[in-house]
Amino acid sequence: MKHFLTKILVFSLPIVAVAMFMEVLLRNIPNDYLYKKDFLDNHAAEVENLILGSSHAYYGLNPEYFSDNTFNASHISQSIDYDYELLKKYKDQLEGLKTIVLPISYFTLFERLEKGPESWRVKNYTIYYEINSSKSITSYSEVLANQLKINMQRLVEYYRFNNSAITSSSLGWGTSFNSENARDLIKTGKNTAIKHSVENMTSQKHQKIFDDNLETLNLILQWGESNDVEVLLFTPPAFKTYRRNLNNKQLTKTIKATKAICAKYQNCTYENLLSDKNFVAKDFYDADHLSEIGAKKLSRLIDEKITELK
C-alpha cells in the first residue's frame, strides 16, 4: 500500500506542479473579464446605461455612440442568469444607473451558460468576477476548464508574442468583428441558425431552462422597477440567411414570452429589431453579429430609444 501510494504520489507530483504553474500563468494574462471587473469596481457609480447580454450585445453595442455614460458589461455567450449575477454583484454600486439594455436573442431564453457547449466560460465569472454560483469544480480553475492545447496556445500568445487576451474597447465593446474580415453571410447564416436552434423545444430539460430564464428576467425587471431603472429589451438585428433558417416556433415563443413579461412592468420596453430594414449586408460581420459599421448604427438606434424613454 505504502509503495503504491508513494509511486502514485511521485508520478502525480510533476503533473500537479505543472498544472499549478500553468494556473498562475494563465490567471496573469489580462482578459476582458478582469478588465470589466476592474472597471465596474472603480466606476460602477458613474454608469448610467448598463449593457448586458451575450455576443450580440458585445459586438453590437458601442458605448461611444451613447449620449450618457454607458458601459458594455456583456460577454460572449453570457446567459441571462449571469447577467443577473453581474447586476446583483454591483447593485449597490450602480448608484447612477438609469437604464439596463438587455438583448433577447433567438436563443436567449433557451440557453444557460453552464448547460451549453460554452460552459468552460463559467470559470471567467468564478475566477475574475468572483461570482461563485457554479457547483462544478472545473469552473474554479483555468487549467481544468479548457483543453491543454487551448491553454498552451494562450500561454504562447501572451508570454511569447505579448498578445493580450483583451478584445474589448475601454468601454467594453467587442472590437474584433471588423467589416474588413467579414465572414460568408450565407454559410454562417445557416450554420449559426442550426446551432442556435433547440433540438426538442418541448423536452423537460429545455422547458426548465426556458422557465428558469423567464424567472431570471422577471427578477431583473423587478429589480429595475424597485430601483427606478428602465429596462430596454431588444431582439438584435440579424441577416436574412440567419432569419430564414430559424425555427419559427422557437422564435415565436421567445418573442411572445418577452412581450408578455415586459407588459407586466412599467419600466420595461421591448423592441424587436430582428428584421429591421436599416441593417443591410455591409452592417454584418457574420449572419448574426454586427460589424463596427452595424454596431454604430445599432448603438445610435438604442441610444435614441433610451432618449425617448426619458
Place this chain on the structure above:
Amino acid sequence: MLFNSIDFAIFLPTVFLLYWLIPNKNIKLQNLLIVAASYVFYGWWDWRFLSLIIFSTIVDYTVGIKLKNEENQSKRKVLLWTSILVNLGFLGFFKYYNFFLENFITAFSFFGTEIKANTLIIVLPVGISFYTFQTLSYTIDVYKRKLKPTKDIIAFSAFVSFFPQLVAGPIERATNLLPQFYRKRNFNYLKATDGARQILWGLFKKIVIADNCAEFANQIFSNSADMNGSTLALGALFFTFQIYGDFSGYSDIAIGTARLFGFDLMRNFAFPYFSRDMAEFWRRWHISLSTWFRDYLYIPLGGSRGGTWMKVRNTFIIFIVSGFWHGANWTFIAWGALNAIYFLPLLLTHKNRKHLEIVAQGKYLPTLQELFLMLITFGLTVFAWIFFRAENIGHAFNYISGVLSPSFFEFPDFANKKRALITLILIGVFLLIEWSGREQEFAIEKLGMKWKPALRYSMYYGIIIAIFWFGGKQQEFIYFQF
C-alpha cells in the same frame, strides 16, 4: 458523479484511502464504507432515487432469506415473482410507461377508438436498468439454489450499489461479486497498479475518442437532412467509435476502480470491432448483458436446443428484448431485430461458434481473409448503429437513404473538418494500440511492461497529456440513459 469529472478525481482517492486505512481491514467496516460511498456517488445525481435502490435492496434481501427457508415450490415461485415484479415494475414504470401508453393510444386510434390519456413527465433514474438486472440475478440464482442467500444486509447492499459499476455495469452476477464481499481483502500492489492502468486507458477511450467523436456524430445526426451521403457515412462511423469508446471506456474505469478496492469484476468488452462475424461480435460486445440474457432468458426459453422454429423465435426474442432494454424507442427494437437477422444465418448453419479464438493470435497482422471478414462485420455493425443513434425509425431510414444517395461520392461537408481529421487520426492510433493489445484484457495491460521504467512512465505521461490535449467537450456516458 461522472467518472470523467474532477468530482470523481477527488472522491476516488478519498474513498480509497479511507477504505484501506480501516483498522485490521475489517470487512464489515469496509463494506459499510462501500455502501456509504456508493450512495454518495449515486446521490450526486439525484438523492431522491436512492430510495429505489434501497427499496430494491430490501425486497431482494428479504426474498432471498425467505427463499432459503421455504421448501414449498409454489410459495418459492410466488417469492421469485414478487422480486421480479417489484424490480421490473420500477423499470417498467420509469422507463417504459410513456412508450407503452403512446403506442396504445396510436394503436387504438388506428382502429378508430380515441383514448384520452396523458403521458407523465418521468425522469429516468440513472443506471436503473443495470442495478435492476444485477439484483434480479441474485434472486433467480437463490431460487435455482445456485447461490446461498446472504444474511449480511451490508454485504448485500454493497453488492447492489457497488459504485464502480452501479450506473453502467458491468452487470455483475451475484455468484461472482457477492462472495467477494464476504472475503477479507488485502491490498494487492499488482492488482492496484493494473487497475490504475485500466482506469487510465478507460479515460483515454472516453475523453479522447468518445467525446471527440460525439461532437461530430451529434452534429451530423442532428442535421442529417442537410448533409450529403459521405458526411452521413462519416457520422455513422464517428458514432460507432463514440459508443465503443464511451461504453468500453466506462467499463474499463469501472473494472479498474473495483481492482483498486480488491474486487474482480467480469470483463465487458473484448475488442469487438476486430470480430470476424456477428456471433463473435456479440461474444465480445457488452458481455455482461449478453450473458445475462443468455443465462436468464435464452436458456430458460430452450436456447438453441429445439428445432429451427424455436431457434429463430428465441434468437429474435433475445435480440429484441436486448434492444428494448436500451430504451423505450422503436429504434432500439429495430437495432435488436437487425442484429438478430445478422446472427440467425450463422446459428442456423452452425457457424456461430466458428471464431472462438482471438483473431491472428500470436501474429502481427491478420490474413487477407481475416481482414476482409473483420471489415464486413464492422460495416454491418456501423449500419446497425444508425438505428441505435437515430431519433426515430423515420430518421433512421432517411439517414440510410441519404448515405445510399449519389451524394455519397461528394466530399464530406460539415463544420470543423480540420478537427474531424485530427479525430480520425486519433481513431487510427487508437485502433493500432487496441490491435497490439487484443490478446490482453485491455489494450495497455502489458504494453511497455518490458520497457525501461523511464520509457514506460513516459508512455503513461503521454496518455495523460493526450487526455488533456485532445480531450473533447465533456459528455455524459451514453449508457447512463439506459
